[in-house]
Amino acid sequence: MMRSFSVIFLFLFSVTCNAKNLAIDPDNLFPQVKLETSMGVIIVELDRIRAPLTVDNFLTYVVSGEYDDTIFHRVVSEFIVQGGGYNENFELKKVNENIVNESGNGLKNEIGTIAMAKERHPHSANRQFFFNVNDNTSLDPGRKWGYTVFGAITEGQEVVDAMALVTTDYSDVMGWEDVPLEPIMLIKASLLPAL
Template identity: 60%
Template sequence: MIRWINALLILCLSQAAVAVDIQPDTLYPQVQLDTSMGKIVVELDRTRAPITVDNFLTYVVKGHYDNTLFHRVIADFVVQGGGLNLKQEEKPYDAPIVNESGNGLSNSFGTIAMARDNEPHSATSQFYFNVGDNERLDPSSRRWGYAVFGEVAEGEEVLAAMAGVATEHNSKLDWPDFPIDEIILKKATLLPRK
């Protein structure tokens, strides 16, 4: 049953790749994130996390990440975004994807990974940057991990600045670690093939 569900998810993602150009033949596509604090370029690894990369790029090309908030910042841990609009409302998202955390990539500083709920196969649009070496987020024989699917190629200083912003408890959402001053992801762009 699980194999059938995985095959169905891969087929759906393949069809989504046809509907929008996510450079399916590019093994290491790059995405530029224009934020209110500067630009970050991430290089994605389709060889290790093909489902996760296709999912992320589909959201990028559809414009899902444009004008969203980085809503969770914990110094020396993570900077997370991809799910809230500028009114602090959750954006609609597509079906969850299969967890590819066992791909050999580690949650080390400067990598990008998928956020999820406690259920291991619950990642949708939210992602995070590791701003510390977070091996405890990697899979082990006792638990699922969080799927890393790329790394920062340019803009580590921007990411470091984001990780250092002041945060507070957001009473509207009842979430901790919310930046006091908004960090906006203004636009995410899939860069042309190299």
């Protein structure tokens, strides 16, 4: 128990220090991020009160330019639009440490929200995120860990809706279906000035 507490404390300390080093204002409880994509602009408002670790992790990738020139590599109609992990050549981008799952924060995987992608292990989210294009209650916590929602779209829902309709197919490179035939680029992600 003490070892788990120590690991969580060190993780929180490192995330906080990293955020401070990158000039992320810790007092801005609802930071906004502008995502300039090849299909239009999306603005999301993040909820640092409900998902502080997830928001600071996401902002670390934003302000360091790590989301720039990545793709939305997975599009499942009436489900999700996922990106943030690969460049246009399907090469995996640099990954920081995994973060603690905050899916029990009361935010739901509803249409228009942004959430962290993860693997089967509950605390395996790191840099990939997705937009919910439906009310995805199956992704919320219940008898198992859910997917952490950490914000919502305030502008550009129509852009995400258009992304959800693109033609997808199986990719030999990725080894899965639901890959857009024409790449959808995340050209630039930027932290907007505090209101």
